[in-house]
Amino acid sequence: IGKEQISNDKPNQSVESITVSAAVSLKDAFTEIGELYKAKTGRTVDFNFGASGALQQQIESGAPVDVFASAGEKQMTALAEKNLLTAGSRKDFARNSLVLIVPKTSEVRIVSFSDLADPALKKIAVGNPKTVPAGQYAAEVLEKGGLQEKLHDKLIFAENVRQVMDYVVRGEVDAGIVYSTDARQAGSEVNVAATADEASHSPILYPIAVIAGAKHPDAAQEFIDLVMSSEGQAILQKYGFISPGKSQ
Amino acid sequence: MLTIDVKKSFHKQHDRLFHLDLSFSVNAGFTVLTGPSGAGKTSLLRMIAGIIAPDEGVIELGSTVYFDSERRIDMQIQQRNVGFVFQDYALFPHMTATQNIAFGVRASASADRRVKAEEMLSLFHIEHIADRLPHEMSGGEQQRVALARALSCEPRIALLDEPLSAVDIETRSKLLDEIESAQDRAKIPFIYVTHNEAEATRLGTNRIYIRDGRVAAAEIA
Amino acid sequence: MLTIDVKKSFHKQHDRLFHLDLSFSVNAGFTVLTGPSGAGKTSLLRMIAGIIAPDEGVIELGSTVYFDSERRIDMQIQQRNVGFVFQDYALFPHMTATQNIAFGVRASASADRRVKAEEMLSLFHIEHIADRLPHEMSGGEQQRVALARALSCEPRIALLDEPLSAVDIETRSKLLDEIESAQDRAKIPFIYVTHNEAEATRLGTNRIYIRDGRVAAAEIA
Amino acid sequence: MIFDALKLSLFVVCCSTAIVGIAGVAFSYLLAKSSFRGKDLLDAFLTMPLVLPPTVTGYYLIVLLGRRGILGSYIYELTGWSFAFTWEGAVVAAVVVSLPLMIKASRASIESVNTDYETASYTLGKGKLETFLRITLPLARRGIFAGLVLAFARALGEFGATLMIAGNIPGKTQTMPLAIYEAVASGDDHRAQVLAVVLTAVSIAAIYLTNKISRTAFYG
């Protein structure tokens, strides 16, 4: 056995690139961090952006991934339960908050989540709670506010936050619930009507971890370290993410 | 009265393969068209029917102008009202003998069309194949269905391209009787292509012999 | 020596449409097969070629058993080695005359096949259509290509289904010469279906007349 | 739940296949039998939904037919109704993605019909339309049938565009593929498998059945 195996596992020797699977909502921030990583280590990062659930399934089937950054804890926990994470490498690297957005042209006055019950609002888009982390958090908010029942017939489930944005931007729905980072990116195309109380949903944490059996575990860890570093955090904040430790 | 005066060339890329230059006129009644294989008989019938257009010239049936290159007239096939027996029959493969014949009958009620078709089947001695599809018929049976189909659409001119070449002598003679009586009733021009001297002699009020795309001899009554 | 003893019925749903019951044997040389339209001539040839299988019986060519219902032998078409002129020609529509003929020639070099095909074209007086596709030929030209194709595959038996029905008398007589000399060279049985008395008399060493699926008269030399 | 999704799926697919059948044959006729300027462009345009990711097609549909869409806003003004988030929207999505399949398959078979038969029909005094319906179509039936099966199957599996325009509302617009996707994406493997098996069984049954029917119809 051994020799080649061992020398293969030795860090830095022939490592030229690592593969990072990350939630597609992290694309802009991570791309920038990836450039920083390259400047610092000389190694490139191959990003594989997709829906967190799909990324999870790829890893479960043995896709050659070094680092996984998820938009929801559920997917990361599922991998942990299957012993697919390198022990001790999991960290929360960012937080997000949930906002209620309405079309720019909206004539209904909405200032809080409870206004969603207003009969003038016919359709409200949220992520599908079963598949989209943002939808899960939105469901918690509605549940807490006792709105779930009242809104039952108004809810439109989207398969990603982007779809919620599209619906709101195009005025197909009267309101939608998305992450603040998304609302921020959309800029003036939508109006943010309210921000969800942090207490009304479980913390929106973005976990990251090294995958068990990663080809380049040390280089992978270095990437995570960079994300956690002040430089990395600064980049994330530039795109609207909140540091995991701080509150809003 | 059918008047023909046409020129037509077949080309392939830049070679002229064949040139037709025909002019004659015949009256209602039989006109037997003979000539060696490849002389242009079928091509002539196709021009009369409107399937191919002459390069230039005139085709007139009575007072109806089928084609006139100068006046830019080229009547559509479906308005020319010809009864065409194709050399290769062209029976509709998805229709039975009765359906093939009934297809062309000009009657609005489908029962009427059926009755007429059955009448034609018995005139041509093929009642027994009424419900068969073309691929279930013998060559001569197919040919008779094609003949029946062409004559039952009440045409203003009948174009028969070797219509009895695939039947035996006995049947042929019976069918010729039927063809003659059909012409007798309709009083329209019957252009009859054949290689068979006996048929030619029997029908030949008018005879046109073409060769290499030209009228080489004509006896017109 | 061709020995035939077959029975075959055509059915449609539960009706028996037609029944064949034929038995005869003939030697190498011409056998003229005549009989009214729908008598079963084409069906017989199709059984010899292996295109349809008899319900029961035996078909033997020399010592080769083509079909034997008792011994459960039914040789595949492609092994029977027949030269078949189909009543409707069945020329390959995507091939020129030369290609159609060359397709069947048994020679490994494509140049050889081409040479042979060109030779056949000139024997049958159709050099001028060498490069035409079937739909660019006249009926008689197509028929001659079909004949050339069938005779150039070095068959063990030739099955000619009204092979000259679409050509004029003059051409027919020239082609008959060619067919006779082909038989002369190959010394194999030629089964020749025709409705033309002149052809029958000229070729008729053996004559079989069939009617309603049965041998009604036979003169075998 | 499964039953709801299945019922909806079958309903949507039947509507869309019927529409695609008629529109597909009409377009095939146009493309195969007539010549006009921009024919190739029309052809390419009709093939587009095959190339675009369905989500993009769905996005274009929203832009076109949504409540504020280019066409949709007129509809909404006139009727107060819009395609967005309705089963009709799902039908539109299914039609758009499956039409190209129907057109390509049926056009090829219509063009393969020997024109001698059409000519014979013309000599018997029949016009273009009657000839097409009674001669060309029956002779092209295999290709048309194949096109219908393709369109049916594609509509049954349609998901991306449907999601965009019809949303994913259980019992209202959630078709089988949407339910399967939801189950797979939420990691509910068991449910996903049950649904996939049901969809597979239904489609295998449908295809099996149509094969049988076609065999009787073609060889009868």
Next chain:
Amino acid sequence: MIFDALKLSLFVVCCSTAIVGIAGVAFSYLLAKSSFRGKDLLDAFLTMPLVLPPTVTGYYLIVLLGRRGILGSYIYELTGWSFAFTWEGAVVAAVVVSLPLMIKASRASIESVNTDYETASYTLGKGKLETFLRITLPLARRGIFAGLVLAFARALGEFGATLMIAGNIPGKTQTMPLAIYEAVASGDDHRAQVLAVVLTAVSIAAIYLTNKISRTAFYG
């Protein structure tokens, strides 16, 4: 970047169309010309990827071919290589989703060929294979060509299954549709539009071109 994705897309599509062309014709031959037990089931099975949402097809593909997959684990043990996150994976995904289109279209056209021509070829001593290649195929060319165009277009637009098995790694496995997806999902509308326009233009050009070619080939 766009150029990378376009190049990769065209490369993957060419590979997959070539494979689909050959495999599709072979399967069509099998389905059209021979009869064996389970033929209808094979047919239905081959149609499946049309009915399943591509993401689900992709899920099955990773279950089958992933490093820990049913087949994939053997491949990995033998070669140390797996389909996951490779362009070969993208080709597999494209093949699987586009093969049914090819098969349906070409099978119908092969079955529509008048068997008299095949019979004539047999009497001239040609075997089944030679007859198929030299007679049946050329006569069925329109349908086969239509199938190829369908397969090509479908492969060009393939996205769901590719994402699952090949991942979405720019420069390595990111095809045009994946790039569009990424741009849309990350909110980069401008980029998404540019990509969609490029993909549209390429496919319209490709289809336009193939139409022209087919016309010369069929009527020339």
